[in-house]
Amino acid sequence: MAYLNRDQLVEKAKSEIEEMTARQLQNRLEAGDDVTVIDIRERDEFVQGHVLGATFIPRGFLELQVEAEQPDREQPVVLYCAGGVRSALAARNLKDMGYKNPISLIGGFNGWKNAGLPFKVPTVLSDAQQMRYSRHTMLPDVGEAGQIKLLDSSVLLIGAGGLGSPAAMYLAAAGIGRLGIVDYDTVDVSNLQRQLLHGEKDVGRPKIDSAADRLQDINPDVEVDGYNVPLRSFNAMDIISGYDLVLNGSDNFPTRYLVNDACRLLGKPLVDGSIFMFEGQVTIFDETGPCYRCLYPDPPPPGEVPSCAEAGVMGVLPGIVGSIQAVEAIKLIIGFGDSLIGRMLMVDTADMTVRILKVGQNPECPLCGDHPTVTELIDYEQFCGLPSLAEDLTMAPVPA
Amino acid sequence: MSTVYIPTPLRRLTAGASKLEVAGSSVGEVIQALEAEYPGIAEKVLDQDGQVKRFINVFRNDDEIRSLDGLNTQVQNSDRISIVPAMAGGCAQTN
Numbered sequence: 001m002a003y004l005n006r007d008q009l010v011e012k013a014k015s016e017i018e019e020m021t022a023r024q025l026q027n028r029l030e031a032g033d034d035v036t037v038i039d040i041r042e043r044d045e046f047v048q049g050h051v052l053g054a055t056f057i058p059r060g061f062l063e064l065q066v067e068a069e070q071p072d073r074e075q076p077v078v079l080y081c082a083g084g085v086r087s088a089l090a091a092r093n094l095k096d097m098g099y100k101n102p103i104s105l106i107g108g109f110n111g112w113k114n115a116g117l118p119f120k121v122p123t124v125l126s127d128a129q130q131m132r133y134s135r136h137t138m139l140p141d142v143g144e145a146g147q148i149k150l151l152d153s154s155v156l157l158i159g160a161g162g163l164g165s166p167a168a169m170y171l172a173a174a175g176i177g178r179l180g181i182v183d184y185d186t187v188d189v190s191n192l193q194r195q196l197l198h199g200e201k202d203v204g205r206p207k208i209d210s211a212a213d214r215l216q217d218i219n220p221d222v223e224v225d226g227y228n229v230p231l232r233s234f235n236a237m238d239i240i241s242g243y244d245l246v247l248n249g250s251d252n253f254p255t256r257y258l259v260n261d262a263c264r265l266l267g268k269p270l271v272d273g274s275i276f277m278f279e280g281q282v283t284i285f286d287e288t289g290p291c292y293r294c295l296y297p298d299p300p301p302p303g304e305v306p307s308c309a310e311a312g313v314m315g316v317l318p319g320i321v322g323s324i325q326a327v328e329a330i331k332l333i334i335g336f337g338d339s340l341i342g343r344m345l346m347v348d349t350a351d352m353t354v355r356i357l358k359v360g361q362n363p364e365c366p367l368c369g370d371h372p373t374v375t376e377l378i379d380y381e382q383f384c385g386l387p388s389l390a391e392d393l394t395m396a397p398v399p400a
Numbered sequence: 401m402s403t404v405y406i407p408t409p410l411r412r413l414t415a416g417a418s419k420l421e422v423a424g425s426s427v428g429e430v431i432q433a434l435e436a437e438y439p440g441i442a443e444k445v446l447d448q449d450g451q452v453k454r455f456i457n458v459f460r461n462d463d464e465i466r467s468l469d470g471l472n473t474q475v476q477n478s479d480r481i482s483i484v485p486a487m488a489g490g491c492a493q494t495n
Binding site for chain 2: 162250251252253256274275276277278279280281295296297298299300304305311313344346348350351353355356357358359360362
């Protein structure tokens with residue numbers, strides 16, 4: 001067998017694959033061609049700047065990960081390195097995997113930059129973040145880009161109780177950049193059976209304070225805004241507008257309708273969860289699906305549906321339901337998987353059944369139907385048949 | 401016989417049963433058959449006009465019956481009927 005030196009090997013590879021100039025690639029991208037572009041350089045090179053829209057798969061992982069990026073072997077795959085040598089050798093390997101049209105970028109990223117074409121200097125994870133989030137970033141659906149989306153995102157939790165506890169802890173651990181928590185309650189010893197944000201030493205403290213301590217301990221990357229105020233019509237829009245997404249863990253119907261209406265009016269997705277004794281419901285309300293009023297146009301009359309405080313709740317149940325809410329929030333932020341928009345997950349922990357039911361928009365919905373009559377926030381206590389609350393808390397909401 | 405999933409708040413009327421096999425060729429008939437066996441259920445699910453209360457959804461299999469034929473929605477053997485009321489609980493005190 002004849003030996004090949006370095007140059008001969010590269011020449012042989014180039015003779016077996018297609019090459020493309022930076023300008024040609026730019027023209028194809030501008031024309032909207034479906035071209036997969038992969039940056040195969042090392043991480044320290046990638047972070048200095050890369051072609052817009054390119055996926056980062058270092059050379060050593062290319063063959064292992066390329067199918068996740070482009071499973072269709074008929075589609076063109078453009079590889080680039082710094083100067084066009086490593087990418088030629090790599091493209092040759094993709095041919096062996098059956099890719100019909102692997103293309104190496106002539107001159108690599110240097111050629112791209114020298115041609116004056118646009119490139120992006122990415123936000124990247126610090127070394128500490130790479131270690132902390134490694135089990136996320138190795139998931140193909142998350143990756144470093146997905147983790148950065150989480151770090152750049154903000155989620156508002158309505159309530160730091162049974163549902164809010166697991167949701168907040170998992171979202172903090174996942175690296176959501178900013179978590180807001182609205183809760184006007186203090187920790188009671190009867191909360192500790194299920195509200196894992198709080199401990200024995202927190203009894204009597206405002207829940208937002210013990211929540212902030214616990215969440216900072218889980219992940220100091222996360223900024224926690226506590227709102228030690230009741231959520232009402234006068235402050236809901238101000239508070240909710242500061243977040244990308246809302247996770248509802250409230251314990252009463254007026255707040256559920258208030259949060260639903262405010263989220264819909266502001267265009268914020270709402271991950272809704274509710275529980276009763278052994279049973280839970282989770283769904284997502286956003287502009288592409290129904291809202292809470294589509295499902296439940298009117299609240300039950302007061303007293304018709306007992307609360308957890310009256311009927312009790314299995315302590316583990318909010319752990320399950322709140323965790324499902326956290327997964328759904330993370331999926332929405334990163335943008336992968338099939339969400340619960342338009343579907344309601346029902347879980348019954350007594351007979352351990354899980355069902356998914358279809359839920360649709362109601363054309364007669366007073367909020368998001370064809371002829372909306374609810375165009376601003378209303379008095380939700382009155383709507384739910386309860387005595388109106390004096391709106392004497394007129395101060396602007398201040399993160400505590 | 402269809403299988404009716406009883407939501408937790410109504411189980412005190414069904415002696416704790418979470419699933420019941422019930423006869424009836426429409427959702428309305430199924431609810432009446434339930435009522436005959438477990439008095440009080442119909443009053444919890446239907447309003448004074450005999451319609452499903454507006455804080456309750458009833459599903460045949462995966463679909464809400466308002467998107468089908470309401471209480472006249474046909475029911476076959478082995479269909480699943482779910483009664484799903486609004487639940488307030490999150491066990492946080494936000495009010």
